[in-house]
Amino acid sequence: xxxxxxxxxxxxxxxxxxAIFLEIKRVRRELRPExxxxxxxxxxxxxALELMIALEARFSVNLLNDPRASAVATVAELVDVxxxxxxxxxxxxxxxxxxxxxx
Numbered sequence: 751x752x753x754x755x756x757x758x759x760x761x762x763x764x765x766x767x768x769a770i771f772l773e774i775k776r777v778r779r780e781l782r783p784e785x786x787x788x789x790x791x792x793x794x795x796x797x798a799l800e801l802m803i804a805l806e807a808r809f810s811v812n813l814l815n816d817p818r819a820s821a822v823a824t825v826a827e828l829v830d831v832x833x834x835x836x837x838x839x840x841x842x843x844x845x846x847x848x849x850x851x852x853x
Contacts, residue, residue, distance in 0.1 A: 758809065758836045763829045770804045783826035791825075811835040 760783075768781050774797050787793040793801065802813040809832055813819040816835065822828045 758833055760829055760833070763809070763832050764825075766805065766808050767801075767825065767828070770801055770808070773804070774800050781825050783824065783829065785825045786823055787825065787828070788823070805832060809836055811839065 764781060764783075768779070771781060771791065772778050775792070779791075781791070785791055787798065802819065805811065805828075806813050811832055812835070813831065816831065818831045818834075819828070822831060
């Protein structure tokens with residue numbers, strides 16, 4: 751097996767955020783990078799926890815133990831933290847080469 755980061759685009763994260771926001775807040779809304787999580791989106795501490803857990807599951811990242819994640823104020827900052835974690839995490843991908851006989 752080889753390891754390499756799997757790229758995640760801003761659009762990937764924004765789409766996931768919108769779906770999770772709808773699930774948590776029961777409000778369909780197009781999120782903007784400049785939206786503030788607390789002031790604009792009315793994310794309280796419980797909703798923030800639910801959001802982080804759902805994002806961890808979706809992107810295989812560890813937001814709850816990342817001080818950068820607990821300091822985010824805007825959607826753009828949250829997207830950046832997720833993309834950085836995904837880019838720096840090794841992801842195992844099965845090699846396309848067949849093993850050598852007898853190896």
